[in-house]
Amino acid sequence: MPPRVLIALATVALSLAACSSDEGIKVAPSPELGPSRERTPGENQSIFGSGGLTFGAGADRNKDLGEGAVLGVNAYLWRASLDTVSFMPITSADPFGGTIVTDWYTAPNAPGERYKLNVYILGRELRSDGVRVSVFRQVQGRGGWADAPAPTTMASALEDTILTKARQLRITGLEQSTAQ
Known part of the structure; x- marks a missing residue:
């Protein structure tokens, strides 16, 4: 497709x-x-x-x-998503619709390419299929920036990072509420 x-x-x-x-x-x-x-x-x-x-x-x-x-979405996934993409400039963040859109980010060690992310939190439960990341990549050429394919594993690696952070936040939250 x-x-x-x-x-x-x-x-x-x-x-x-x-x-x-x-x-x-x-x-x-x-x-x-x-x-x-x-x-x-x-x-x-x-x-x-x-x-x-x-x-x-x-x-x-x-x-x-x-x-x-x-x-409107899972609070742990929302917080973990914000933490994960915090190094990039955020264009918009909608906590009710569960959408985070970043602006283009160029890493200091790779000035000829830049990335943009769209993060979608898909529900209120903390589930492995509760977050989707779309990665966009551009490379700089003679005529300016041109679209290029992003690494195939980048989106799933970001999703895994977000899920891991969300689980850690949940565990930390449970430990704090139990200690009180």
Whole structure:
């Protein structure tokens, strides 16, 4: 299947997966996610009513996310994904839809190539198939930057790194809650 078709299918699947309900995962405040706030019952409302078609968190999706707020995706996968791609400039991060898009990054030891990542968190459970990474690569030529194939194992290696970090965060969180 051509990459454009796969990306289009992934976009449609993520759009449908972003349909939310009033359920979610509560997260603590952090520097990356902002100060705490309480979600109000009307935040997941749409023009179709409370049980209708809702994407993300509704009209208030740009408010800060903090303690008492609800993520649309698994909190451990979200945090691990942010940690994993933190060395790259992040263009957008949507904790309700579970999408992280980076800008182009050029490693200091390879100035003739650059990479861009799209990270998709696919659900609320911490599962091995709960995260997908798309890797884009460009090389610099005479006419500027040109698309080039990314290493075939790079996306799966990043997914494995994210999953490992998410499991570590979960274990650390369980240990801290047991100690209290």
